[in-house]
Amino acid sequence: MLSTQGAWAAAYTDNIVPVGSVGPGTRGCTTDPDGGDGSVNCLTDNATVYYYMDSSGAFELETPDRNAVKSTMSNEYAPTQLVIHYHTNPVFSGRGETDIVYQEGSKNLSENSLGVTWCNDGSDPDLAKFECDQQYVRIRGNGVYDTSIACHETGHAVGLVHGANASPSKGNEDPKLGCMIRTGWNNDLGANNVTNINAVY
């Protein structure tokens, strides 16, 4: 007989907020300063994800950077419960802002970070405790911007955390965490992350 393991099989580990140190008893998602404060604890505000890639100015994505984001969105995130749209006319104020804004640059990144994700607007009163209306992803240029780091930072923007912050806790380099491994190269979202995303959205 075949066992019936599939989309609703238990996750290897719970690595999507609220979890662990950003669990149900904690403060929830807050608006961060530019470049973030090192905490990553927000969900995007619903399953329909509009994203935008900076197309001019200091944080503009060049073609290889854009291709990395487009690839991870279509190959890794679109097959999940998330519904991915590119936002040709991004919204930066009010309620219903563009969900994820991608930048290329190093401003305010800590020395050892290749990229960072932060919440730009966690303050709207109708948002649930762990939801953010708009998150920013900033990734260094000069060859750093690739599908592996784009997959990783996008994971943070939809609420995924590193292995050490998961429940049960796992190593930060556990290969079952797919592109959410902390260092090394993996551009595959992977079954555990997909299961957690699909459980929340």
Ligand SMILES: [Zn+2]
């Ligand atoms: Zn990370």
